[in-house]
Amino acid sequence: MEQKEPLLSFEFADSNDKINPLTFQNPLRVITAHKIEDVLPSFQLVQEAVEIGYYAAGFLSYESAPAFDPAFRVKSGSSMPLLWFGIFSEPKHEYLNSTGDFTTSEWKPSITMDTYDQAINYIKQCIESGDTYQTNYTIRLHSKFNGDGLAFYNRLKKAQSSHYCAYIHTGEQSILSASPELFFHFHNGKITTRPMKGTVKRGASHEEDTANANWLYHSEKDRAENVMIVDLLRNDLGMIAESGTVTVDKLFEIEQYPTVHQMTSTISAQVSETASLVDIFKALFPCGSITGAPKISTMNIIAELENEPREVYCGAIGYITPNKEALFNVPIRTVLIDHRSGDAVYGVGGGITWDSTSIGEYHEILAKAKVLEESPVEFDLLESLLLDNGQYFLLEEHLKRMGNSAGYFGVNYDAKKIKKNLNDFSYENNSGLVKVRLLLARNGEVTIEGQPITQQGAAVEVVLAGEAVDKSNPFLYHKTTNREVYTKFQKQMPSEAFDVLLWNQDGELTEFTNGNVVLEINGKLWTPPLSSGLLAGTYRDRLIKTGEIYEKTLTLADLKMATKIFFINSVRKWREVHLL
Structure with a gap:
């Protein structure tokens, strides 16, 4: 049974990157706004509640933007509150757990690839005509949801490992935000923002992953994208900052998440003593990282191209304390569930610049949406x-x-x-x-x-796997207790077999389930390269360095050419085997 009363949980990192869990229940009052003209008066009520010693926690939808600047254009048709804040006496410092279950149907995009391609081309025309330098174009993925929203949130949170996660249940809707992006942190007169621009998928192996992160760090396209938003936010902060205090603290940092690497930069400033929380939102909202630059004309393009309102996606989620500390995320990697209809929506997108390609941006979208399907596996x-x-x-x-x-x-x-x-x-x-x-x-x-270790006997028999392994599986490249990919084959092998020889989807030999493989062909010893999808065995690496074995791609056909087959690992070392 879905809870009817509001329940809010925040797992936001503090200035030292330490997660500080806060849970809010039993609001003294809920303040909402459904019309643009009601947003600022409602926000003023929120600020007044904080000033007399209460906590406020909630969200603003992206479509509330015109309340802060009438020049901002947004999509009409949103049924979600533009502003929703609960007023609370105090939070509990605890995490929310759930033992419930949930199901989701297949996540389906709201537009076709052709429509997406047309949108990217249109944005490039706008760049050429000078209407935008960068446009953050987004789409929606839709699914049917049934079950416990908190359970889904906890899975998303584990899969994403983000620093700004939040669960907001208003009664009719649930917001599951596994956001990695800080909108702003305001405390003791200092405001810090950390826009996120630039993405690359994780590699499967340590080597591939490091190469991908290095590629992102040096990517001219992603650096240009990032610095445009840094300049935009410097300008936004300048509207509320004391003169000369806007500082770029960190530029082009690479942050690691389970499915992607992201590029971030950090900007800070001392805020004028006369600036209120409403003034901060007037200067910064919506965050430039999810609009593009320049903000006003680019938001016009977004409103024209995107076929659905963004709602809480790309808005702001956060809380304000009685001591005037405010901490808000940018709600990306965020699912919105409507419990009345069972509809679930996930927004995803990226910054489009002149150098962007439709296929490249679409692959980035898929990488960012991968968190929806990830089921975190516990392992050592x-x-x-x-x-x-x-x-x-x-x-x-x-x-x-x-x-x-x-x-x-x-x-x-x-x-x-x-x-x-x-x-x-x-x-x-x-x-x-x-x-x-x-x-x-x-x-x-x-x-x-x-x-x-017992003494090993003479040569033993091995069998060839009956199906391929997927060489993109990271667990092939790292030794862990999550050995599902190996135990599946071990369970299928006959009792007289010593091990199973694996091969990948390209017909390349990879390894045994408990060691590396070496083939003797024409008097020379060969072992597959890591790129085929296998563990970098320590004994294998030693033998390569000493010149006793050599790397090359080996196929299933090479098995017929081999005069000998060896199983090797650092515990058993060499063992000759025969294929059954």
Whole structure:
């Protein structure tokens, strides 16, 4: 049963990037505005409530913009409040959890690819004629929702790992915002904004991911896009700032999220003592990162091209405290659910410049919408090490690989702590051969397990996988306890088989489920490259560096040419195998 009373939860980062959970319930009053002429008087009531010691929490829709500047043009037809704020005595410092379930139907775009292409071409014409330098063009994805909105929010939040998440349930509607973007933070007379412009999808491997992030950092298109918005926000802040205090604190920072890398810049200023919260919104709203520049003429283009109102998407969600601190996000990565109809809407878009291409921007949209389908998987990082009479084999290589994966997944990694735990374990297990299982949890907790290694016999049989693996799956490139892709094949292999040889959608050999593969062809030893979709085995890397084996793409046909097949890993080292 969906809750009827308003319930609001914020998980916003403070100035030190520490998440401060606040939950608001049982409002003393709810202030809403459905007409443009009612927005400023309603906002004034919100400000008055804060001035006498209450908290205010809620949102403004994008379509409330003309209240702050009549020159702003927006789409008509929104049924959502333009302004909605609850007034509260005080919040609870707690997270909201849910044990409920939910379902969504397929998310379908509101426009066709042809219409999208026409819109991009029209924006380029407007750029050519000087009406805009950059336009943030967005579309909607629609779905049918059934179940617990809070449960969906918690999944989105985990999938996105954002710093400005919010759940707002008004009774009839729920807003699930997993936004990574700060609109502004106002505290003790200082205001900070952090516009987000520039996106690239995450790579599957550590190497590909690092390359993608570096590409974004050096991308002339994305830098131009970002600096346009920085200039716009500097100008906006200048309307409320004390003279000479507007500062660009950070430029072109790359932030990492589960599905994308984003480029951000940080601008701050000291606000004039006479400026009110309404004055701040008059200067800044809507955020330039989700309009484009120049703001007025670009918003005209948006209103003409977009076929639906944005509503809370691209508006502002946040709270104001009695000590005049205000913290608002830009509601991107945000789902709006109407519980009366079961309709769910997700807005997504990007900044269009002269260098933009329809296909490139559409791929960026798909990357940003991926969060809707992501089901977060709980896992630990894993390394299997050989302990030989108290000495670890390839220890530094294992720790480097774990450190790279920790950076990729955002896992707390303390090399000194891990080494100490390993040394303590080796001190107590200093004789014989032991397979050591090193586990690292997301919070940095270390677990070490060990088991004696039995002598291996002669060559054993392996089988070829009955279907391909998807080489874009990140878990092929990182060793974790999420071994679903491997256990599926292990369950299917016959009892007499030692392991399963995997191959990808391009017909390229990749690896075994527990080790790397080496083929002897014409007297030379070959192993597949990482780009085929496999784990960078530490023993494999050592053999490549010493020139004992070589990398090249191997296909299923190469199996017939191989005179020998080897299974290798850092625990068992070499083992010859035969294909059943």
